[in-house]
Amino acid sequence: MASATNSRPSTRLADGRAAPPRDLAVTSSAKPRLAFRTALERYKGACLAAIRLAQGAPPNGSRIRPAGNADEITEHLDQPSAVHALLARLGIGSRLALSVFALTETRSISLAGLTHALGILGAEPGPAIVRLLELGLLAIEPSLELGPIDDLQSALQRGSPARLRLCIHPAVKTGVRTARPDLAPPKVTGLLRQMREADGLEPILRLGALWQRVGAEPLRQTQHGTLFKRDRDRLDLDPVLAGPIADALKPLSRLPALWLELASHLGLIEPDPSGERFLAAPPEFWADNAVHLPQMIATGWMGLQAWQELETTSSDTRLSASALPYLRIALLLWLSALGDSEWAAVGDLASQLSDRWPGWDRLWFDEPDPSGTAAKRGGAPSARVRPRGRTEVGARGLVLLESVLFGAAYPLGLVRAAEEQGSGRKVVQLTPLGRYVLALGPTPPPRATLERFLFVQPNFEVIAYRQGLTPQLVGRLSQFAWWSHVGSALELKLTRESIVHGLDGGFSAQALLESLTKHSQRALPPGVTDAVKNWASRRERVTYYAAATLIEFGSSAERDLALDFWAASDALAAPIAVAERFLLVEDEQTVPFERLRLISSRDYRRPPETCVVVEPDGVTLALDPARSDLLVEAELARFADLVRAQQPEQGAVAAPRRFAVTAASLRRGTNRGLSAPQIVEWFARRTGGEVPPAVRLLLAAKTARIPALKAARMLVLNLPTPEILDGLLQHPATGPLLGGRLGPTNVSIADDRTGPLQDALKELGIELEIL
Amino acid sequence: MTSSTARLAVKLHKNVTLVRTSELVLAEEVLARKSLARWVVGRLSETVLLVQPDEADAVIEELRRMGHTPRVVR
Numbered sequence: 001m002a003s004a005t006n007s008r009p010s011t012r013l014a015d016g017r018a019a020p021p022r023d024l025a026v027t028s029s030a031k032p033r034l035a036f037r038t039a040l041e042r043y044k045g046a047c048l049a050a051i052r053l054a055q056g057a058p059p060n061g062s063r064i065r066p067a068g069n070a071d072e073i074t075e076h077l078d079q080p081s082a083v084h085a086l087l088a089r090l091g092i093g094s095r096l097a098l099s100v101f102a103l104t105e106t107r108s109i110s111l112a113g114l115t116h117a118l119g120i121l122g123a124e125p126g127p128a129i130v131r132l133l134e135l136g137l138l139a140i141e142p143s144l145e146l147g148p149i150d151d152l153q154s155a156l157q158r159g160s161p162a163r164l165r166l167c168i169h170p171a172v173k174t175g176v177r178t179a180r181p182d183l184a185p186p187k188v189t190g191l192l193r194q195m196r197e198a199d200g201l202e203p204i205l206r207l208g209a210l211w212q213r214v215g216a217e218p219l220r221q222t223q224h225g226t227l228f229k230r231d232r233d234r235l236d237l238d239p240v241l242a243g244p245i246a247d248a249l250k251p252l253s254r255l256p257a258l259w260l261e262l263a264s265h266l267g268l269i270e271p272d273p274s275g276e277r278f279l280a281a282p283p284e285f286w287a288d289n290a291v292h293l294p295q296m297i298a299t300g301w302m303g304l305q306a307w308q309e310l311e312t313t314s315s316d317t318r319l320s321a322s323a324l325p326y327l328r329i330a331l332l333l334w335l336s337a338l339g340d341s342e343w344a345a346v347g348d349l350a351s352q353l354s355d356r357w358p359g360w361d362r363l364w365f366d367e368p369d370p371s372g373t374a375a376k377r378g379g380a381p382s383a384r385v386r387p388r389g390r391t392e393v394g395a396r397g398l399v400l401l402e403s404v405l406f407g408a409a410y411p412l413g414l415v416r417a418a419e420e421q422g423s424g425r426k427v428v429q430l431t432p433l434g435r436y437v438l439a440l441g442p443t444p445p446p447r448a449t450l451e452r453f454l455f456v457q458p459n460f461e462v463i464a465y466r467q468g469l470t471p472q473l474v475g476r477l478s479q480f481a482w483w484s485h486v487g488s489a490l491e492l493k494l495t496r497e498s499i500v501h502g503l504d505g506g507f508s509a510q511a512l513l514e515s516l517t518k519h520s521q522r523a524l525p526p527g528v529t530d531a532v533k534n535w536a537s538r539r540e541r542v543t544y545y546a547a548a549t550l551i552e553f554g555s556s557a558e559r560d561l562a563l564d565f566w567a568a569s570d571a572l573a574a575p576i577a578v579a580e581r582f583l584l585v586e587d588e589q590t591v592p593f594e595r596l597r598l599i600s601s602r603d604y605r606r607p608p609e610t611c612v613v614v615e616p617d618g619v620t621l622a623l624d625p626a627r628s629d630l631l632v633e634a635e636l637a638r639f640a641d642l643v644r645a646q647q648p649e650q651g652a653v654a655a656p657r658r659f660a661v662t663a664a665s666l667r668r669g670t671n672r673g674l675s676a677p678q679i680v681e682w683f684a685r686r687t688g689g690e691v692p693p694a695v696r697l698l699l700a701a702k703t704a705r706i707p708a709l710k711a712a713r714m715l716v717l718n719l720p721t722p723e724i725l726d727g728l729l730q731h732p733a734t735g736p737l738l739g740g741r742l743g744p745t746n747v748s749i750a751d752d753r754t755g756p757l758q759d760a761l762k763e764l765g766i767e768l769e770i771l
Numbered sequence: 772m773t774s775s776t777a778r779l780a781v782k783l784h785k786n787v788t789l790v791r792t793s794e795l796v797l798a799e800e801v802l803a804r805k806s807l808a809r810w811v812v813g814r815l816s817e818t819v820l821l822v823q824p825d826e827a828d829a830v831i832e833e834l835r836r837m838g839h840t841p842r843v844v845r
Binding site for chain 1: 812840
């Protein structure tokens with residue numbers, strides 16, 4: 001089995017929108033307008049002046065300074081009227097080029113890609129692109145390869161088409177209207193049969209299933225950006241993700257990789273902050289995006305790079321960019337040149353493409369030209385290249401065309417398929433959704449849906465008819481029922497995990513059952529109803545709050561008072577009373593602060609604060625009520641005892657709480673594994689100082705570092721001056737008889753040394769009187 | 772006595788990570804499980820445990836291993 005994509009799924013932009021497909025999107029994180037202006041800054045002054053003049057600046061006006069010119073051009077394009085005026089001067093080729101930018105929702109495309117798309121559409125790429133550059137509607141992105149740009153045409157010649165990128169001013173992308181190619185595909189005139197149009201639900205169902213799977217167990221990726229093998233296998237072996245598309249006219253390979261890349265593009269799976277895992281988007285994604293999902297998926301598919309309609313072997317995986325995104329968009333645009341009721345034969349499309357753009361069926365830009373006439377410079381075949389002609393259409397070209405149109409565009413609901421009677425040729429046309437995605441048609445009418453399309457069975461399996469489903473309902477069901485089979489019939493399974501997933505996503509058990517009942521053809525089996533209620537009630541037994549808000553009151557009476565006025569307000573979610581003085585609030589926004597006076601606030605995402613004061617006795621530790629947190633008491637309780645609770649002062653939240661460190665409490669702590677270094681670290685963190693000597697004494701006693709103490713009777717000798725004491729301490733007759741110096745003029749004498757000291761002093765002519 | 776119209780002085784504890792159980796015995800079960808107890812840093816009441824904030828996934832996974840289906844409030 002082919003494995004899911006190894007590439008790192010794309011991320012989301014800073015503003016929360018899904019990022020454009022990789023490689024179509026510019027790699028820089030700069031804002032589009034800034035990136036455009038920065039690109040212009042690499043132009044030389046004369047080149048900028050020429051662009052500004054081409055845009056309509058008066059030639060005799062004030063001198064255009066090169067340094068300010070990039071700003072001037074960018075600001076000029078900020079005005080919608082200026083953009084419209086410039087667009088009106090464009091030929092069909094240039095307008096098609098801008099359409100490619102707008103439809104793929106990208107702001108930067110490689111020269112090779114844009115050339116490829118225009119060539120497929122029958123436009124002359126060179127003149128069309130140069131015209132856009134001359135009018136400043138596109139800019140060449142800065143590159144070391146090119147250096148400063150003085151001549152636009154020669155810059156295009158010098159740069160590598162695969163590496164050279166063109167960016168668009170955001171106002172131009174917004175202002176452009178999709179252009180239809182002048183040259184329509186050959187029309188089929190014969191009678192048709194077996195007209196088919198997909199419901200467009202296939203990708204939405206599969207993405208719903210993928211979202212569930214990633215929600216249940218996130219995808220992990222290696223440092224190289226590839227998925228862990230276990231996760232890759234999980235996707236590849238999942239029958240719902242890897243199973244063939246039931247209504248497919250052309251089978252596609254590596255389907256899990258397709259859904260994965262699409263989900264990443266849509267933002268249905270997102271990287272976590274560490275970048276190590278991909279998580280499922282919040283359930284709100286479905287409510288926010290379900291209406292636009294078909295269009296978003298179509299846009300995403302057009303830009304897919306890592307996944308391709310034709311299976312690539314490992315040797316085909318290149319560093320070069322894929323050419324297929326440009327084939328996809330160009331094919332749809334080309335089909336838009338047909339009338340609503342007109343059809344084109346796939347074989348005719350392939351023949352005409354081979355005539356007009358020999359390299360149209362290449363998969364990669366570094367691939368040799370399949371016609372044998374190597375396209376010059378990385379994917380932009382010369383206009384002089386010999387056409388392959390109708391008889392030379394390669395087998396791969398036809399397979400590729402069918403894979404893109406019937407394999408992918410058909411299940412996405414973008415094209416209809418039919419067969420020409422007699423010849424049996426496969427024919428194709430755009431659907432209303434296809435025209436809408438190309439911004440060439442109105443919003444497709446909603447499908448007629450079946451209200452009651454579910455069969456909920458006693459064994460917790462649910463059968464769903466596709467006719468009743470909409471993107472919104474797929475999203476809704478995906479939240480609480482596990483997709484177990486996606487085919488012409490759909491099967492889901494209700495499990496404890498799936499129901500809990502739904503409850504976690506914001507459903508109540510009641511809402512969940514109502515949703516099933518509303519769409520069920522029969523009453524829900526009692527066993528299912530009971531189980532859902534039971535699973536929901538069991539879930540309420542243990543609640544994990546990742547970031548709860550606790551409100552601490554001065555007393556339980558005040559807490560109860562707050563509960564009363566809280567209950568009186570219907571608009572506020574009820575808090576939960578916790579312990580004696582706390583209220584637990586799930587959403588801080590619901591706290592009625594107008595009824596409360598905030599004394600202090602503590603955010604537990606921040607590091608712990610210094611909030612303990614050591615009292616003069618060294619062993620009593622008082623908590624600062626304004627700065628203390630809930631954790632500090634738990635920390636203190638490990639090695640100190642709560643002393644007493646005082647009455648709080650007027651207006652205070654609570655009386656200062658005191659803890660005393662005793663030998664017993666310290667022993668308790670050390671017996672539970674608390675070490676002396678941990679206590680030292682705790683005092684530094686919580687008191688901002690060192691361990692008080694009194695506590696250090698207890699610690700030292702505990703670790704038996706203090707030898708047995710000895711007591712002796714001592715006399716204190718007071719001297720009139722320090723100098724005399726210095727002399728006595730130094731003199732050999734008196735020094736050995738004195739004890740430790742107690743101060744500048746005081747020294748201790750052992751009781752049994754007073755006699756000898758008196759004698760020694762007498763020898764020195766000093767009298768010692770014992771009082 | 773606090774007047775009913777006076778604003779009550781409060782202290783706000785924000786972003787606290789907790790496990791709350793519906794019954795005392797469930798909290799005791801959590802504390803008795805070594806793999807969970809090491810993440811419990813305090814006990815606010817009989818049924819409310821303070822847990823380390825940076826171990827959310829591990830705590831939830833361990834609760835599930837115990838057979839619970841915890842409601843997770845992010």
